[in-house]
Amino acid sequence: MSERLEKGLAAMRGQMDSRVASFLSTCVHCGVCAEACLFFTETSDPRYTPIHKTEPMRKLWSREYTFWGKIASKMGLKKPMTEADLADWEMLVYDGCSMCGRCSMVCPVGVDIAYVIRKVKEGLCAAGFSPEDLVAAGERARTIGSPMGVTEKTLRSTIAAQEKESGYKIPLDVQGAEYLALFSSGEIAGFPEFIGSLAKIFSHADVSWTISSEYFEATNTGVQLGNSKLAAELVERVVAAAQKLGVKYVISPECGHAYTTIRWDAPNFIGRPLPFKVVHIIELLEQLREEGRVKTNSTISDRLTYHDPCNISRRGGVLEQPRTLLNMVAPNFVEMTDHGSMNWCCGGGGGVSSNERANPLRAQAFGAKKRQLDEIQVKTMVTACSNCRHMLEDGLEDNEMDIELIGITELIAENLDTSGSPKAT
């Protein structure tokens, strides 16, 4: 057995738990999950059937964790696993799965397929079968602190530009602030107005907040790669930054996987509870609205819809808050047919967007979202994930669809009632 195969199998063995064992014991190969996966529905290629993507883990489990499998393997009656069992799954798992977890919602026997695919990634990554773009992003995250190479210098210049543009002070490294805001590199580089919007809203809502110059990255390439060690290392940096500033809360920005990682997975990566509470920016905005600290004084009359980022809604549990906020500012808010916990993914989650090799497949997978949008004919689409926003922009452009895209924080900031106490500085 080659060294890389042994590493991959060892990593997958380390991921085996009761949940995986129950799932692999139970799957009856009914194929229902295929109909929930946009990579299958848009390509009709059976290889993209979600449960098929877990095949390396099933083979390992079958050989090493079942009665007959153990006996057959010992007697040489079962073919040993080879590098091909991992290598051949690299493209299926990294290019053809956005980890959106829609399949997990429909399995008749309750298999959380996305959970198992995430564990397969650990094996592929350990064996060196990961897309080079994602590996490079992981290396940048580890060395620079950002998968896109956004440095502290870039952050400072973005803050300066946003302070000038918005007219609001953006606090940096404020000791004892209540909230620490994190950002995705995609926001800093592509949608810096998110930072200005935060400053405007927080200023009027009187929120004590800050940004850490030492660590501001919310995304976690370790999760996308399937490298728990890297994931834990990146989480520790957030913890160190938050502890240094003494914050009580960490705000997850408009980024899906960043939210699930820091809110739900981070404590498990580091093996202890987080020393702060995590709140998604939508949750905080809704809380501020409830407390009467965020009010809007204008509405947009356009027909508008909301794209649920999978990791914020389906796998994050933030489902009602964006709808309450949108109903406040958009009387013509309409839902797509499948929304909330059954939304269709933008196609770029789980690291697919960082993997250039997957671009043609991702463009094809956008067909699911296109059909949804064609049905409701909206002028504007709101979302709460900068990665979704990038992917949706690509898809809309490729398909020549005239729909404006905006982040929900930005939308609230634009319609904010600033009449009470103007706090621009």
Place this chain on the structure above:
Amino acid sequence: MTEFIDGPLWYFALTVFIVGVIWRISSIFFTGKKPDYSVPRQASTGGAVATVFTRFIPRRDMAPKIRIQTVAGYMFHLGLFALLLFAAPHVAFIEHHLLGIGWTPMPYWAFIVASQLAFLGLLILWLHRVLNPVTRLISDFDDHVAAILTFVVMLTGCLALMEGFTGLRVLHRFTVELLMIYFPFSRLMHAFTFIPSRAFTGAWFARRGVDA
């Protein structure tokens, strides 16, 4: 041979079935589960219990796309359970050899309906398995053996009831015993493991505030 099938083989099959099922279920839980340090939105127990039941019904948005699996699946399972628990010879067997209590068996016409549903359902599911590109790709040897063995058991059962020959009854019992021995080592275990599988997923989603 009849004595062997009715006697030692039956006890052997029953032992393998019971011990095997317990062993398989235990092995799932003994595999272990790391603690979850995240702060839950809500208790997970409600979600675990709810998902065990809600997954019996497909989501409305998915139902039209999976009609074959759903309809044939229900035909087969309902027919099979009706036969297993309410066919007159089974009720008598349960009363005299297993539990010591019996109940009113279903009438002959219901037996015919149940067996036709079960046969048709199983046949459609198996045809779907071999003809549909998705299920053809993901199915393995075990899926086919389980389907064929179940079919043979049902067939010999119907023949035994209709013909009333001892030979056919013994043949049916023999195939049942084979199925019982095969059961714990196969995907047929989903009859039991669907409960922890659904519960794990329901609990995981409930922690996050999502109805799974």
